[in-house]
Amino acid sequence: MNSVLYDAQGPRAKRRNILYTVLFIAALAALVWWVYASLDEKNQLEWALWKPYFGGDTEAYSAYIWPGLQNTLKAAALAMIIALPLGAVLGIARLSDHVWVRGPATVVVEFFRAIPVLVLMIFGNELYSQYTDVSSDDRPLYAVVTGLVLYNASVLAEIVRAGILALPKGQSEAAMAIGLRKNQVMRLILLPQAVTAMLPAIVSQLVVIVKDTALGGAVLTFPDLLAAANTMSGYYGANTIASFTIVALIFVILNFSLTSFASWLEGRLRRGKKSTGAVLGVQEAAEIGGTAATGAGGTPGAL
């Protein structure tokens, strides 16, 4: 796509490219060999360590990975279900004409966007343990969901706001001209268009939610996929590397399918005739969230 950056290659450039390719392969091979050697040196490549996952035995999956995955998905789904409406409400509130609605919404959104998810989770955990009688088994789940909801609702609010602001001004002007009230303009004209425009951005925020559930496994005692990796490596004789590889693989598959879905959706919506053509892309969403980098916040937001 950036072929504009270099000329069509002549014989010399082709030779040079081959040289670079060979050098790069050599570097990669050296890296792979180094990894192999250090794994081998510590006996990490023994079949016994990898057997639980790749040996056709399903025990590891049914006893550890599946329950962990279920918990991960449960927390992620709960957080999504609560955060989406909350985010929509906050986003619309930020666009309100009344200062007393707009002001608090802005403060809430900016505040929670600035705090790491992990801090919110720890706060939630202690809050539940000190002021409520949630049983200590449920507490990690509650805390994880609380943290994710507070953070992601405010990021989603920003996405909603950006989506609505990205619509052409003529839309709301025309709606007001035919005598619709403010809430009708929002409900009937702006939101339906904005939602199509925002979908890809929202989906990529959902990826962040899935990734952030892993925080609960690491720091609170939430029995998610990551925690399952720890338990497994203890049970199968310290096969840390194998366990983490399989968990990372599952996360990659899960999130990669979500991301692919997002970009497919984006492409489809851009081609679609019904929208105004303004689609808030994954990139813009990452810019709003600042979370793309976080896993913990994303974002890349992870936090």
Added chain:
Amino acid sequence: MQLTLLSAVGSLVWGTLLAGMRVGPVPLMRGFGTAYVNIVRNIPLTVIILFASLGLHDTLGISLGAGDVVDSYSFRLAVLGLTAYTSAFVCEAIRAGINTVPVGQAEAARAIGLSFTQVLFLVVLPQAFRAAVLPLTNVLIALTKNTTVAAAIGVAEAAALMKDMVENEAQLLLISALFAFGFCCLTLPTGLILGWVSKKVAVKR
């Protein structure tokens, strides 16, 4: 803070290299860059950091030259993990920046006979960086917040400190408010200042 700075510098360098690979003429490097970004972006940071600690150190005995001192090796491994993770996002931000540079710039540079590295480093990247300041700011803010994840492997940063304090003292709300305020102090001004910088340096077209 130290964690943020070191990882920021590391991931900026590695991320730029990755972006260079992804737009370069050598197919294999393009493939490697794409694969790296797609894989790393989809693994939770927590998994990466924990792997760095449990997998790299405890199992393989890699401590990056820090010996057996718990504090210093987990700090170095945290920097490594954060760098590996953040650079994927830096790469994406820079690539988006490269896309904003008008085609004519690169064409003109090629027309006067510059090679690919010259086109990239003398003409395109300087402009791309100016356009990428805002996305990079967001990556930096996210990184600041992500440092809390290092708590998972026992680096004494804000979240770990908060957890200890909350567990030992009774004033949950006060302590939490304090830490929340601290993070607001770090991230909000960063956003404002760099947002201003990005307007200042943006290429007016």
